[in-house]
Amino acid sequence: MMTAPALDPETRLQRDDHEALRLWLRLFTCTTMVERRVDQMLKRAFGSSLARFDVLAQLDRAPDGLRMGALSEGTLTTNGNVTWLVAALEADGHVTRRTAPDDRRATVVRLTAAGRRHFTLMAREHEALIIHGFAGLTALERRTMHTLLGTVKQHLRLERTS
Amino acid sequence: MMTAPALDPETRLQRDDHEALRLWLRLFTCTTMVERRVDQMLKRAFGSSLARFDVLAQLDRAPDGLRMGALSEGTLTTNGNVTWLVAALEADGHVTRRTAPDDRRATVVRLTAAGRRHFTLMAREHEALIIHGFAGLTALERRTMHTLLGTVKQHLRLERTS
């Protein structure tokens, strides 16, 4: 192992910068590659999409349903997009929408039985693809990465509020 | 630290599965959060977008220009999308297109001087955002993550060809 050469502050800074950029580039590349595969699989095999799957996944974990706002936060997408996605899912009979009893501005979205079945089928294939995709790492490496990403995520969340 | 409990093969498998899924979920979340921030910044401050920036970034590293196909591979997007993006960038005067001298099917895209200036301005802000976003990790952690992602990326590439 080589000793790091002494660097003046400016050079060190540039080096750090490039490092962060390279990290981001790689993160972006890996995510996009997996994303595209998953999306294509969901489209071809189920006539669905990653965005729809994501909405269904949120709802699958919420037996009492979720409001549009919660879906929008959970999927990291805009309100308008969630409105559009849920409308499409409703047209397909996968979810229902009803006005919240305690707040007439709010809409509660719920999975239908058919929606749950549909999701379960997709989730199986989805999981297989993900497991396959990350099989290049050992279990320990996956855990390490999970932990590091946890730090990044928390940092991003904190940053957002300030 | 606890000792891991003994697990039968099936249970162990399920555990691994959930681990990979959780890793993917977190990876996706972090990437999307950064992506959205960068995209919003580029839109608000420069009337551009992450996709356009990505094309310009590829071209900035290629003084002799790039073919549409290379751009498409580099940006991990479809041919049709690159055609669209490049047409928009050309209309804005940021790039030029010309038929490749050695292959009349191919188009070579090159950054104009104005395009390079525009990109340089955006790159500055972009880098600042990225550095800020990953400041939650130490330099060592960033390196670790970079290495792990390298493994993932290579695994994904190898998988694709098979």
Place this chain on the structure above:
DNA sequence: GGTCTTTACTTGAAACTTCAAGTAAATCGC
């Protein structure tokens, strides 16, 4: 209890992306 602000969501236009099908040039096999 009436205005003022905030919140929850929807809408429409424009931007972007994908997919499938198409065009034209290069290359392969003979």
Place this chain on the structure above:
DNA sequence: GCGATTTACTTGAAGTTTCAAGTAAAGACC
């Protein structure tokens, strides 16, 4: 060299996403 295949890109339609502006209900403040 000539037809068959492949490659490089474009096109058009449909799908998706975003943004800004809008509507309606809830809550805040007197």
